[in-house]
Amino acid sequence: MAQNNTITLYDLQLASGCTISPFVWATKYALKHKGFDLDIVPGGFTGIMERTGGRSERLPAIVDDGHWVLDSWLIAEYLDEKYPDRPTLIPHASVKTLTEFLEAWLWRTAVGPWFRCYIKDYRDLSLPQDHEYVTKTRENMLEGRKLEDVQAGREDRLPLVPPTLEPFRLLVTQHKWLGGDTPTYADYRALAVFLWTASVATTPPLTEDDPLRDWLDRGFDLFDGLGRHPGMHSLFGLKLRPGDPEPFNKAGPMGGLQTRNTGPAATRAETERMTSGPTTRPSN
């Protein structure tokens, strides 16, 4: 049982002290959801093996009363198993399955492009002693290209990302939380993508009026503003230029996936659109 209600968390931080790793972010939220206080072991990308006494090359890691647990998913499952009387993170096996899909989709849709838009900043914001390691490992991940070259031209690429987030936008505008009335680990895994982005986004990736904002703001505010570290950047304020695509669907939900059929009144607008002539707008 956690001593003094406190669990030790090995963090992965930037020079500002804010967490960068999405996996660590998800774990911070998970520990808070379970009601624990955090004893943070600070540090960056290098020296993880030394800090963890040779136990891990990756973070997060937690120590609960002397018991080490590695890996963000394994930590969440451990917490639910060990502390079943506290609020549940993963209330049903399906939450894990569907969250794994959602997260893989978010990584493909957002993390990938944003990684290439912020990778030089990511290195520059890291602790000075991490710069060389981050440059080498991330350039290797990017097929040997220089971080400066990968990031260059991002003003042309950033506006292309928000429209691709529309399926996720629909989810979090039609439901208070992915978990329903209260957040679950699904929310924290998805929030972690945007917390990672905010840790490195020296220029904003989303427009001021993005409907994702309500869920994101509520998520960043959880647990006394856990996501509001002063080192974080604003996600909002992307300026569009003529010719950039619409960042989100401004016409409102329409179509078989997005609306509930409660009778002809609910489908009238869609029927009129379907019968009045050709349209370019996808139905879902």
Ligand SMILES: N[C@@H](CCC(=O)N[C@@H](CS)C(=O)NCC(=O)O)C(=O)O
């Ligand atoms: N499956 C692991 C992944 C952990 C992981 O890859 N962490 C990255 C940070 S995002 C790390 O420790 N990187 C150290 C490095 O790049 O050397 C988990 O879910 O905890």
